[in-house]
Amino acid sequence: MNPFVQSALAGCVATLPMSVWMLGAQHWLLPRRERYPLPPEQITEHAAEAVGLDTVAENDTVLKAATVVNHFAYGAAVGALYAPLRDLPGPPVVKGIGLGIVVWTGSYLGMLPATGLLSSATHHPARRNALMIVAHFIWGGVTGVLAERSLKRS
Known part of the structure; x- marks a missing residue:
């Protein structure tokens, strides 16, 4: 299988533990005043x-479903970026965390504000x-480990 496809699948799967962390941390670690919708939901809305698509933005059930689809799709899309990193030296988890840092920085300080989807x-x-x-x-580390495992099997 193509390394970009394998890395995309790893990124998609890695979105699950990332999402579990986000929801748990939102509920248990943030003060009440900061428990408003997380970025994936804000971006989707x-x-x-x-x-x-105002009907999506205004219907909570549809918005939440669209948020899940969008978040996992974005995790897969940026997960594909791991493929070129596989030949670099170092443990997959470290390379993946590096990718996670790049994705967060590029998204939350660059692309999302530039497109007006999130401040x-x-x-x-x-x-x-x-x-x-x-x-x-979490997403990056899991993406790196899963991508490297799947690449070794092929």
Whole structure:
């Protein structure tokens, strides 16, 4: 199988433990005033509004379903970026965490504010940023390990 496809699948699967962390940390570690919707839901809502899908943005059940689909799809898409890293020296978990840092930085400080889908991380509470950075460490580390395992099998 193509290394980019294998890495994309790893990124998709790695979105599960990332999401579990995000939801648990939101509930257990954030103060009540910071427990508003997490970035994947905010991004999905803003994207739906931007393209005129107000029925998605206004229906909580549909919004949550669309959020799950979008989050796992984005995890797969950026997971494909792990493929070129496989030949670099170092443990897969470290290379994956490095990718997670790049994805968080590029998304939350660059692409999302530039597209108007989410304000810059510099405008978010520090605890929420920490939650999301750890989530991207988890995603990246799991992506690296799973991608390397699947690449060794092929």
